Each structure stands twice: as structure tokens, then as C-alpha cells.
Amino acid sequence: MYRVLNRRQFVQSSLAAAASIGLSSLRASAQKADEYIEAIVIGSGFGGAVASLRLGQAGIETIVLERGRRWQITDAGDTFSTYQKPDGRSTWLSPTTIVFDSVPIDVYTGVLDVKRGDGIIVYRGAGVGGSSLVYNGVTYQPTQELFYQVFPRTINYEELDRVYYPRVRSILKPSQIPDDILQTNYYLSSRIFLEQAAKAGLKARKLDMAVDWNIVRQEIAGQKVPSAIIGQVYYGLNSGAKNSLDRNYLSMAEATGKVEIRPLHVVTTIEESDKERFRIVCNQINEQGTVIAQKSFVCRYLFLAAGSIGTTELLLRAKVNGTLRRLNNQVGKFWGTNGDAVGAVITNGPTNPTQGGPGATVIEHLDNPIAPIVIEQLPFPIVPEDVIAFFGQAIAKPEGYLTYNTSTQSADLFWPSNSANNQKNAQALEYTYQLLNSANSTTLAQPLDFSSTAHPLGGATIGAVCDTYGQVYGYRNLFVVDGSLIPGSTACTNPSLTIAALAERSMDRFLNRST
Ligand SMILES: Cc1cc2nc3c(=O)[nH]c(=O)nc-3n(C[C@H](O)[C@H](O)[C@H](O)COP(=O)(O)OP(=O)(O)OC[C@H]3O[C@@H](n4cnc5c(N)ncnc54)[C@H](O)[C@@H]3O)c2cc1C
Structure with a gap:
């Protein structure tokens, strides 16, 4: 053939x-x-x-x-840079890091x-x-x-x-996070998240994760460099727990x-x-x-x-x-963000918000009366104690587009962040957060943030x-x-x-x- x-x-x-x-x-x-x-x-x-x-x-x-x-994951556990000490390995050809704080780094193919x-x-x-x-x-x-x-x-x-x-x-x-790992102090935020959902009458469950939980156990036992358990995700996991x-x-x-x-x-x-x-x-x-x-x-x-x-x-x-x-002429059209939004909720006690990754639990509010949404819990290095960081997704309409810029010889990207559908998804997420907050006496730490996506489609x-x-x-x-x-x-x-x-x-x- x-x-x-x-x-x-x-x-x-x-x-x-x-x-x-x-x-x-x-x-x-x-x-x-x-x-x-x-x-x-x-x-x-x-x-x-x-x-x-x-x-x-x-x-x-x-x-x-x-x-x-x-x-390549090394036995020494030093393949990637960490949130605490980022270097060029964290970021693609940039003089500074691009998430969380803007830290000067060497220009490298990170x-x-x-x-x-x-x-x-x-x-x-x-x-x-x-x-x-x-x-x-x-x-x-x-x-x-x-x-x-x-x-x-x-x-x-x-x-x-x-x-x-x-x-x-x-x-x-x-596979889903095993209970013995979920019960450790590292995963406190994940447990609180599930408890808060239950109190609000929302369906929550563990997610299937491309994670080797045995390696996470070795991190907990001190046999591998702590990575997942201390909330590293976006610069890579040095322990090799990520598949x-x-x-x-x-x-x-x-x-x-x-x-x-x-x-x-x-x-x-x-x-x-x-x-x-x-x-x-x-x-x-x-x-x-x-x-x-x-x-x-x-x-x-x-x-x-x-x-x-x-x-x-x-x-x-x-x-x-x-x-x-x-x-x-359809090239560049029908682009969207997967409805991504970041949120954070202030609780009434410790949350260990920078630990316990990758985020392994989800609230599925698919019968939200405004629009279907899901919320996942995630560790973030900049989140203060008593707060839990969440990550929402909805059905974004493909209202964005890319065009070619001949002077920069690259694509320009446009996204109508205030379109009617995006406003509807924001209202749907806020509705679910209100259910969570009123059942748990919690409050939103800041307005929901729709300014970025990790899911370009x-x-x-x-x-x-x-x-x-x-x-x-x-x-x-x-x-x-x-x-x-x-x-x-x-x-x-x-x-x-x-x-x-x-x-x-x-x-x-x-x-x-x-x-
Ligand atoms: C921080 C982060 C967290 C995420 N978490 C999740 C998650 O938990 N679950 C999930 O389902 N999705 C997650 N996603 C999204 C998921 O990773 C993407 O949807 C998926 O990887 C996209 O697959 P792809 O094949 O389209 O492209 P990619 O996986 O992005 O692969 C594209 C590849 O092409 C290479 N490339 C680009 N341009 C060129 C070029 N000109 N020449 C040569 N090579 C080139 C890139 O370097 C890259 O390796 C996450 C994404 C990010 C950024």
C-alpha cells in the first residue's frame, strides 16, 4: 500500500x-x-x-x-526547574517567567x-x-x-x-487518586473541595489522572524528590509521577x-x-x-x-x-478557549493550597440552569493559606479567530471575551460558586478570571x-x-x-x- x-x-x-x-x-x-x-x-x-x-x-x-x-527524568530528580527556583528550563525562549510572578531567567528552550x-x-x-x-x-x-x-x-x-x-x-x-494519598495532609485542599461540594448538594468525584500514584507514594515516603505533593505541575514533575x-x-x-x-x-x-x-x-x-x-x-x-x-x-x-x-478561507476560524476560568474561594481554615497536585477532583454541574460547567481544584504556588484555587470549564463557542500578520510573520489571535456566550458561561460559574459559598460560608477571593486559557482549540x-x-x-x-x-x-x-x-x-x- x-x-x-x-x-x-x-x-x-x-x-x-x-x-x-x-x-x-x-x-x-x-x-x-x-x-x-x-x-x-x-x-x-x-x-x-x-x-x-x-x-x-x-x-x-x-x-x-x-x-x-x-x-528525560533523572534519578537525581533535577530534570525541570521548580516554581520556587525557576530558571530557563521553565519557559520557552523568554527572559522572564510567564506564569505567577515574572522572574528573570536565562533564555532557554524551556x-x-x-x-x-x-x-x-x-x-x-x-x-x-x-x-x-x-x-x-x-x-x-x-x-x-x-x-x-x-x-x-x-x-x-x-x-x-x-x-x-x-x-x-x-x-x-x-487512574484516580487512591484514598491513602488523598487522606494525607498534602491533599487537604482536594478533600475540602469534595466536602464543600457535598454540603452544597453538588456532584463531585475523583478524576482519571495520567499520574503514577506509586511514584507519588514514594514522594510521600521520601524516596523520590517531592514534586506532585508540593504542587508542582506546569514546569514538569521531577519525580516522574506524570505520565x-x-x-x-x-x-x-x-x-x-x-x-x-x-x-x-x-x-x-x-x-x-x-x-x-x-x-x-x-x-x-x-x-x-x-x-x-x-x-x-x-x-x-x-x-x-x-x-x-x-x-x-x-x-x-x-x-x-x-x-x-x-x-x-476557513483557516484560522472557529477558535475557542474551552471556557477556561480561574477562581479562588476564601474558606474558614487551613487549606494547604500550594500542595497536593496535580488537581485530581471535579465538581460536575452539568445541570446548572444557566449553562453546563465543571470546576476542578488545583494547587497554585501563589495562593495564600485559607484559600482554595479552582479552575472552571464551560462550552465556549468558537468565536475566536487567527489571522496572519505579514510584518511579524506570525499569527495574531482574537477572542471576544465579552461575547454573549462568554457572559453566559461567567454567570453559570458564578451561580455554582454562589451555591458553594452559601452552603459553606465561604466567599470568592477575587472576580473569576477569564483572561487566559491552557486549552486552545x-x-x-x-x-x-x-x-x-x-x-x-x-x-x-x-x-x-x-x-x-x-x-x-x-x-x-x-x-x-x-x-x-x-x-x-x-x-x-x-x-x-x-x-
Ligand atoms: C499548563 C497546562 C495544563 C494542562 N492540563 C491539562 C489537563 O490536565 N488535561 C487535559 O486534558 N489537558 C490539559 N492541558 C491541555 C492539553 O495539554 C492540550 O489540550 C493538548 O496537549 C493539546 O494537544 P495537541 O496535540 O493539540 O498540541 P500540544 O500538546 O500542544 O503539542 C504541540 C507540539 O507542537 C510543537 N510545535 C509547535 N509549533 C511547532 C513548530 N513550528 N515546529 C515544530 N514543533 C512545533 C510544540 O512544541 C508542541 O510540542 C493543559 C495545558 C497546559 C498548557
């Missing part, structure tokens, strides 16, 4: 093609520097990790181009990146494993009813539920012998090369972000998995520069830019497999599980097609 060309055959066929149409200068680079590979995956987060594993298992030679570096838009700030990961390096590990499946408030009926929820969600879970192996993708999907992909991951390769351009092939140009950088080489690859199958912002930017650039001429959505399996309209061998496919929300859940399940579904389709 897959015709694998080696590099020599590829150069010969490129030259033959050039000669046959009389263009001896056609793509001089094709004659000297292009590296040919059957499939390329851009980005190694959830979409890229799933695509890589399934391509490798199918025997397809694949290169994964990832802008960030590898993050794990957490920010995209500042008009009306929204977006956080995202960088490195082998994508945003799973910095994520909270929540592995959360939406209900069927809410799923169809967001997704088209061309996606069969029952099939996702039966085949693809379980397939992802079989690899990420998420990030480099430790499951991506290592399995590499073990097939068919997949090679190239870290510190920033893709700048994607273009159609000749019939049904793509050329990908990237900058190879060092760990300080300096370009040390420019490389180009040609592939037959191209999988875009640079995340909602990264993939959309590459597509917008290709459209504006005319390197993918058949892209339609959309920009190359199903039905607009891609078909229901992520194949880009107009390009038979070009696929979007990441969060860009999703129109703004994963229906009151954190998105990683749904992104991965949809990628599994797309890869099944791709591998089973006839040519």
Missing part, C-alpha cells in the same frame, strides 16, 4: 520530474538538500504522539519534527510557552511530549449529550466511547524502529512540492534558541500536530504565501478546513491531527483525551484506506 522511496530514488525521481517539464531549475533544493521520508509529523503532543505510534506500527518510515527539547492574543493569553507546552509535559494529567471524557453540542454528527460518539477513548486510556493508563507522552506513546513509537524524533527543529514552512508530496522547511536550533542549521524534508504524508496555535499559524502562512494554494476545524477524519480539503495526503480540529471546546472537559481519541480515529481511517 505504501510505496517507500529511499533518498537516492527520490532525488532521481525529482530530477526526472524536473526534466520532464523542462524546468531544470525546479526546486534546486530538491536536487541538493531535501531529505526524503515517507511521513512527517510536525509536533509531538497528543495528536503527534498518536500519529507517530500508529505510523510506526504500520511500518511507515516517519520523522517527527519537534521545536522543543527532550526532558517547557512552557505563551501566546498573547487580543482578549486572551494562551499557555502551551514545548518539548518532546508537547503540552503533556506541563499538563495536569486530567484524562476526562465528555458526555454524549454535551459532545454533540460541540461536534458534528459525522463523528459517532458511540464509536469513540467503544473504541477510541478506551484505546487512548489503555496507553496513558489514567507524559514521551514516556508512553512516543517511546512506543520509537521502539517500532520506524519513527525518529528530531527535537529542536522548528518548522517554518510547509509547501506542496510536486504531485502529492510536501516540502517542509525548518530551523534546527540549539538550546538557547539560536539557529544552527536550516533543513528541508520532502514527504508523501504530512501530519500537522503543532497544537491549535502552531498548526493554524503554519497553515495561515502557507495560505498567505501561496505554498498550499488549495487551502480554503480550533483554527483548522472539522467540517471547515478538514473532513471529519482531519484530511485537509484539497489535499489527499495532508492531515490535521491535533487540537486545531476541534471547534473551541471539548464539552466541559479538559481536551487531551478527546484530541488523542480523534487522532486515533483519524489514523485508523488513514491506515485502512486503499492507497
Whole structure:
């Protein structure tokens, strides 16, 4: 089914093609520097990790181009920097940290990146494993009813539920926080959160987490460096308790012998090369972000998995520069924040708010009379004692969009934070907080904060830019497999599980097609 060309055959066929149409200068680079590979995956987060594993298992030679570096957990427990002592490892190519306080750091290819838009700030990961390096590990499946408030009926929820969600879970192996860990002092906030919900008559429960709780036990026993238990999350977990993708999907992909991951390769351009092939140009950088080489690859199958912002930017650039001429005008549209909001509640006693991560419990207020919402409890390093920090999600409409700015050569992001739907979601969250507060004699510490999201979704959505399996309209061998496919929300859940399940579904389709 897959015709694998080696590099020599590829150069010969490129030259033959050039000669046959009389263009001896056609793509001089094709004659000297292009590296040919059957499939390329851009980005190694959830979409890229799933695509890589399934391509490798199918025997397809694949290169994964990832802008960030590898993050190997060490026995010394010093892979990542900490909230208390951040350095360049915390942040992607920035002279200061970008969350909590703005602390001066060395400019380095660190794990957490920010995209500042008009009306929204977006956080995202960088490195082998994508945003799973910095994520909270929540592995959360939406209900069927809410799923169809967001997704088209061309996606069969029952099939996702039966085949693809379980397939992802079989690899990420998420589990709920065990009671012996929940009962420790570190997880006081999680217990208070569950108690407060019960008093308010709200449904609360433990979440499935991509966390190795045995390692958390070792942290508690003093056998591993304290990380999860002291609330570290967004700069990575030094104990290795987080089951990030480099430790499951991506290592399995590499073990097939068919997949090679190239870290510190920033893709700048994607273009159609000749019939049904793509050329990908990237900058190879060092760990300080300096370009040390420019490389180009040609592939037959191209999988875009640079995340909602990264993939959309590459597509917008290709459209504006005319390197993918058949892209339609829907690129950049239907973007949303997953309805993210941060809140904090003042209680009447100690909460240990900077400990006990990742946040492992949720209140599901899906029958909120204004709009369905969920609230998760999270540790934050800047939250004072007696306060609990919460993180809300709702169904954001995909009212945001990205456009290409030719002067900065990057995408500009716009989010209508005051739209009617966003106001409705804010009211719904406030309603739930009022129930919690009146049942528990607590108060909101500050107004709910909708200024940032860790869940960017959309920009190359199903039905607009891609078909229901992520194949880009107009390009038979070009696929979007990441969060860009999703129109703004994963229906009151954190998105990683749904992104991965949809990628599994797309890869099944791709591998089973006839040519
Ligand atoms: C702080 C934080 C906490 C989160 N917690 C949770 C959680 O608990 N549960 C949950 O479900 N979701 C969580 N999320 C969201 C989740 O991580 C994302 O929804 C998910 O990772 C998106 O998957 P993706 O494949 O679309 O992109 P990503 O995982 O973001 O991967 C994209 C990859 O592409 C790379 N890339 C980008 N541009 C280029 C380029 N030009 N060239 C080469 N490589 C490039 C990036 O470095 C990155 O590795 C969290 C996110 C953040 C930031």
C-alpha cells in the first residue's frame, strides 16, 4: 500500500520530474538538500504522539519534527526547574517567567510557552511530549449529550466511547487518586473541595489522572524528590509521577524502529512540492534558541500536530504565501478557549493550597440552569493559606479567530471575551460558586478570571478546513491531527483525551484506506 522511496530514488525521481517539464531549475533544493521520508509529523503532543505510534506500527518510515527539547527524568530528580527556583528550563525562549510572578531567567528552550492574543493569553507546552509535559494529567471524557453540542454528527460518539477513548486510556493508563494519598495532609485542599461540594448538594468525584500514584507514594515516603505533593505541575514533575507522552506513546513509537524524533527543529514552512508530496522547511536550533542549521524534508504524508496555535499559524502562512494554494478561507476560524476560568474561594481554615497536585477532583454541574460547567481544584504556588484555587470549564463557542500578520510573520489571535456566550458561561460559574459559598460560608477571593486559557482549540476545524477524519480539503495526503480540529471546546472537559481519541480515529481511517 505504501510505496517507500529511499533518498537516492527520490532525488532521481525529482530530477526526472524536473526534466520532464523542462524546468531544470525546479526546486534546486530538491536536487541538493531535501531529505526524503515517507511521513512527517510536525509536533509531538497528543495528536503527534498518536500519529507517530500508529505510523510506526504500520511500518511507515516517519520523522517527527519537534521545536522543543527532550526532558528525560533523572534519578537525581533535577530534570525541570521548580516554581520556587525557576530558571530557563521553565519557559520557552523568554527572559522572564510567564506564569505567577515574572522572574528573570536565562533564555532557554524551556517547557512552557505563551501566546498573547487580543482578549486572551494562551499557555502551551514545548518539548518532546508537547503540552503533556506541563499538563495536569486530567484524562476526562465528555458526555454524549454535551459532545454533540460541540461536534458534528459525522463523528459517532458511540464509536469513540467503544473504541477510541478506551484505546487512548489503555496507553496513558489514567487512574484516580487512591484514598491513602488523598487522606494525607498534602491533599487537604482536594478533600475540602469534595466536602464543600457535598454540603452544597453538588456532584463531585475523583478524576482519571495520567499520574503514577506509586511514584507519588514514594514522594510521600521520601524516596523520590517531592514534586506532585508540593504542587508542582506546569514546569514538569521531577519525580516522574506524570505520565507524559514521551514516556508512553512516543517511546512506543520509537521502539517500532520506524519513527525518529528530531527535537529542536522548528518548522517554518510547509509547501506542496510536486504531485502529492510536501516540502517542509525548518530551523534546527540549539538550546538557547539560536539557529544552527536550516533543513528541508520532502514527504508523501504530512501530519500537522503543532497544537491549535502552531498548526493554524503554519497553515495561515502557507495560505498567505501561496505554498498550499488549495487551502480554503476557513483557516484560522472557529477558535475557542474551552471556557477556561480561574477562581479562588476564601474558606474558614487551613487549606494547604500550594500542595497536593496535580488537581485530581471535579465538581460536575452539568445541570446548572444557566449553562453546563465543571470546576476542578488545583494547587497554585501563589495562593495564600485559607484559600482554595479552582479552575472552571464551560462550552465556549468558537468565536475566536487567527489571522496572519505579514510584518511579524506570525499569527495574531482574537477572542471576544465579552461575547454573549462568554457572559453566559461567567454567570453559570458564578451561580455554582454562589451555591458553594452559601452552603459553606465561604466567599470568592477575587472576580473569576477569564483572561487566559491552557486549552486552545480550533483554527483548522472539522467540517471547515478538514473532513471529519482531519484530511485537509484539497489535499489527499495532508492531515490535521491535533487540537486545531476541534471547534473551541471539548464539552466541559479538559481536551487531551478527546484530541488523542480523534487522532486515533483519524489514523485508523488513514491506515485502512486503499492507497
Ligand atoms: C499548563 C497546562 C495544563 C494542562 N492540563 C491539562 C489537563 O490536565 N488535561 C487535559 O486534558 N489537558 C490539559 N492541558 C491541555 C492539553 O495539554 C492540550 O489540550 C493538548 O496537549 C493539546 O494537544 P495537541 O496535540 O493539540 O498540541 P500540544 O500538546 O500542544 O503539542 C504541540 C507540539 O507542537 C510543537 N510545535 C509547535 N509549533 C511547532 C513548530 N513550528 N515546529 C515544530 N514543533 C512545533 C510544540 O512544541 C508542541 O510540542 C493543559 C495545558 C497546559 C498548557
